[in-house]
Amino acid sequence: MPKTILIAICAGLLSLVAAMPALNGAPGGLMLFYVASLPIYLTGFAFGVTAGTVATLSGFVAAATLGGVLVAGVFALVHLLPAFTVIRQAMLQRTAPDGHTEWMSPGPIVASLSGLSAGLLLLAGLVFMANGTGFSIVVDDRLTDVLKAMAPQMPEAARKEMVDAYAPLLPASLGSSWVIMALVSATIAQSILARAGRNMRPTPRYANMVLPDWISWALVGAAVVSLIAGGEVKFLARNLTLALAVPFFLLGLAVLHQWARRVRRGTLALVAIYLILFIVGWAGLLVTAGIGVVEQWAGIRHRFIGPASGTPPHDDE
Structure with a gap:
């Protein structure tokens, strides 16, 4: 067996070992769960797509063998697929x-991951509606069950208030966290490999990120439907809109980072922004995403800060 394949198999198993405590409900397993996919990213970025594929497959097979189909499905959905x-x-x-060699730039990668998140949300919503059970009702019921298990002494009125506050955007929140968690793990893996001199591709210039046009139209379409529709369709479209806004939030951050490079005490300015x-929570996130939308459509980095190097879909290394 080639050494690279053996390393990839071990990476998939190590990823499962890191995820299993949280999958089994063990206390303290959440932190490991967040970085469970790191060995797979390290393998893929160091040895290529084939090694990354072997790592994901070995993790899935091991999860199915040790934990059953449900555990394997959750593990695959949360870690292996992204x-x-x-x-x-x-x-x-x-x-x-x-x-010279041009590598895929970060913009299309982020857009693809967010599109996958939105696609999974859309599929879930359509399945529930086809079965006669509203997506929003399922979310309300599951969140209520979780709160009852975590805080059984909580008054019914307080529990209902929390459900009413968090349930409307819970699918989008989970989808956005899914995307961010994957991107953070990928960034950490690339940084580790770059420091060790084992990375296959150069580290992307995230501050110069450019998104593909299709993600803009997907966002606009979901937003329009959320404004004109009602009921379950509105609930689904609103969550799709927020899930598709993640790339624009990151693009907005890229604009702010570019701006910070041009001002005195830019590091202090970035600390203040974060x-x-x-x-401010959601309001700040939406404003930042709005900056990203303006950048995508009007190119404010080019006009006020300086042109972003490279054109999609590849980096100008």
């Missing part, structure tokens, strides 16, 4: 006319 998607996209390359985002 890892495979990111690795496959990130390792795409082409030879430019001048002979602190404000943490304090």
